[in-house]
Amino acid sequence: MAANKLNLKDKYRLLTRDLDWEFSYQERKKAFPFEEFEGIKITDWSKWEDPFRLTMDAYWKYQAEKEKKLYAIFDAFAQNNSQLNVTDPRYINAIKLFLTAVSPLEYQAFQGFAHTGRQFGGVGARVACQMQSIDELRHVQTQIHAMSHYNKFFDGFQDWSHMHDRVWYLSVPKSFFDDARSAGPFEYLVAISFSFEYVLTNLLFVPFMSGAAYNGDMATVTFGFSAQSDEARHMTLGLEVIKFLLEQHEDNVPLVQKWIDKWFWRGAQLLSIVGMMMDYMLPNKVMSWKEAWGVYFEEAGGALFKDLARYGIRMPKYVEQVQTEHMSHQLWWTMYTHGHATGFHTWIPTDEEMDWLSEKYPETFDKYYRPRWELAKQMEAEGNRFYTKALPQLCTTCQIPMLFTEVDDPTQLSFRDTVYHGERYHFCSDGCRDIFHEEPEKYVQSWLPVHQIFQGNCGGPGVEQVLSEYYGMNLGADNLDIKGSPDEQRWNRWKGVA
């Protein structure tokens, strides 16, 4: 007779490794058709070390406890009208950006891990991906619930998933994940689990969660905490994937290195959004983007890559080209000057904020960026708030407007191009150009919002109709400067400010 209770070790074996079976009437290869086409060689799946060491029943129990606490806090947050406790209504725009740019990526991660989890011949990897997949679904749900409270009081929250699929600047995060999900399962894991979750995720979550804490947003702090123990598991999976692939076969090394180079660069460009939030959108600043990069990438990443050197892995190729000194300023200027076409508000930094930026970027802010804001102030004072009139050129790979400057000249935009099968393609950087060169047949398909508008695929005929009808923005409420916005007017009324 079986014992009622299994000990932990048996339970773990039965509920993970033992879930696999021998294939009697089908070839194993046919059951896992995605496993070989990328060129990765796996000789022995049993060498996979399960990173989570968690069984499904324990998993449900932990997660249910976390959810209970989380939703109790959301309820209290709503009942106490805690939206009034944020520093000022500018802060809320960082949350609008999070909901439209980042939360849908949690959903994409859920889909990605569900798919990849099905594709591995090794049961350990399958179970780990399945659990992460469920985590990611939980993340998107808790984020929606946390932010739904703000939707009752502020503009711009109404149609976040629709916007994610359509709005010009949201094609940047969307295409990042589309790229990963349309790759093979091993590249997906190197892209998302290792390059993003392990190497870069602290640069996304720490700034957002401390930013929320510094600015009185307890709802966001709480979902951040609730996701943290999940993230710790995701990072372990990222590291296990890399070690496993590198130990399985030496032929895997150059493939993995290429993917690290690619996904590090794509991730660094994507995170310029976080840089802009830290340096410009948080009324109470946590630290500068440059400082965050120093702590979370240069120090932590430096040690990691030193560790991986024994496998023949070196630092990501384009690490010297990441312009943490400049990217946040250049991106916020882009958003400010396109503020008629953003689903959140933009503004000129206050004098005190500009002084903080001079202090944090002593070599560059006063020289290159303060003059832009002086011009913006002058134009605004003349009753002519600057909104740019024409649409920008976009990078074919990262889809960011080609706003970055040359590494050795911050006064000159960086232009790269190539001709493939008679068509010319443009890029913001060497990294993005080289990624295209590796797989041109993939990136010739880039859905570049500016080109799509000109092809007539986004409604129109004018930009106004694209914004309101195709993107779903409430013009005059969601977009434009924070000054004079309905958000600001309501806030002042609540606070009794004339």
Add this chain to the structure above:
Amino acid sequence: MPVRAITPDYVGEVKDLQANFHGNQLVYVGWDHHLMFCAAFAFPLPPTTTFRQLRDEVMVEGFSAHPEWKEIDWDSTQWLLNGEPFIPQLDVALIDQGIDHKSLLRFQTPELKGFMGAAV
């Protein structure tokens, strides 16, 4: 290998063929060292547009907000077409002087240093 795909000989659909722009071609125009404009602009234009129309009508829409726009001396302005030095012919169609679909034109006005002399 032009793509790492499970489908043999996978070929992607080129999204931005000129044929998809309803008779227009795309032309990008950027003003070097003038970062009031965060990036070069993209304009959909009939290939028969003359350079004069591009300069005096199309570009005005994008660039004229700049305080230095009126000070540009077009006779001394230098141009780059897809990275190569280029001398425009004002009354010739874009396509007839080599400015084809998705070409990038950059212009340089070295005597104008940008707002506050800061390349803005």
